[in-house]
Amino acid sequence: MHKVLIIGGSNGIGLSMALLLLKEGHKVTVVDKTAPDTAVVGAEKISFIQVNLIEGDYSFLDECTDIDTLIYTAGFGRVARFETIHPVEIENLFKVNTIPLFRILRHYYERLLHGEFYCGVMGSIAGLVSSPLFTVYGATKAAICNGLESLNIELEKAGSKNRILVVAPGSIKGTRFNGGDNDIHATEQLASEILKRLFNHETLFIPQYDEVFKSVLNQYHDDPHSYGLHSYDYKCQSGRFNEKPQMKIGYMSGTFDLFHVGHLNLIRRAKHCCDYLVVGVHRDASHKGKETFIPLEERMDIVRNIKYVDKVILSEREDSDVYFKDIVKYDYLFVGSDYKGTERFNRYEKLFENTGVKIVYFPYTEGTSSTQLRKVIS
DSSP: OOEEEEETTTSHHHHHHHHHHHHTTOEEEEEESSOOOTTSTTGGGSEEEEOOGGGOOOGGGGGOOSOSEEEEOOOOOOOOOGGGSOHHHHHHHHHHHTHHHHHHHHHTHHHHHSSOOEEEEEOOGGGTSOOTTSHHHHHHHHHHHHHHHHHHHHHHHTTOOOOEEEEOOSOOTTSSTTSOOOOHHHHHHHHHHHHHHHTTTOSEEOTTIIIIIHHHHHHHHHOHHHHHHHHHHHHHHHTOOOOSOSOOEEEEEEOOTTOOHHHHHHHHHHHHTOSEEEEEEOSOSGGGTOOOSSOHHHHHHHHHTSTTOSEEEEOOSSHHHHHHTTSOOOSEEEEEGGGTTSHHHHHHHHHTTTTOOEEEEEOOOSSOOHHHHHHHHO
């Protein structure tokens, strides 16, 4: 029985491999931002650890100490002109597609060097050729393909029999990558072939190589520039453009006076629910009939330097104004649960009814509060 860790196994080809491994009697743990798709039969039986790779928290590795197989399928991307890629989306592409892979490989590298260890990574054909209009995604996959080719040489020279399989497919049907639905019947055969090659310690697998990609790779190597021009035109004609950034923006506001762990918990939870978190800081606490002890600029500086916060702004009188004045077009508005049912947030819920914005109410954690601190100071 193998003990398998699949990073990004809640959907698509990762989920398909997880189900096949379970069926064969292996122990499988999936690490992903969302739980395995329970619309797929058997997905509910998978052991699951919820992790948002963008946050850069690798503490989950402490729970996965006895694995002998690592599979990395996490990744996202979209076909789009470079000027429509948000700067934060560029960072997030590397934070999900590339950086965690090498961090995790380094964590388990002693096992790759010594003993029996199996490893497979989802690359892309876009990492092997020029891929205009897929530029940043292709760059993340090129780093994987090139890096693991080199790492396999290091393993060989170190005398290890272990190898890292790089899978470099084109478009895969039956996944959510391009906005589709999970279809295990469409991905099962490919998943089975990947697992077979992984357990044989192979280093590269290009699905449909003879039928499609052998000639593609030859064309690219013969004349990279002409190939790139053709690739650009092909993508334009295919209608696969997606001009909407693949990131969810969250917004929350607060006074953040006498900053304490309750504030930190709210900000941490908010970041866990979105890709990009904007925090608005109030000028003062007059709206609550209270005074502030810490100057505005110092409060903004404190919040700005919290790792979960991507951007700090001066808040508007109404959180809804931040959205409707086009200051931040957020997808989520985060607030404490004590505001739920108030006149203000009942009004917000009606305002946002047809915008796609979701208001998320967080319960306050027990412990230190600003009120308690004010009492001590007084």
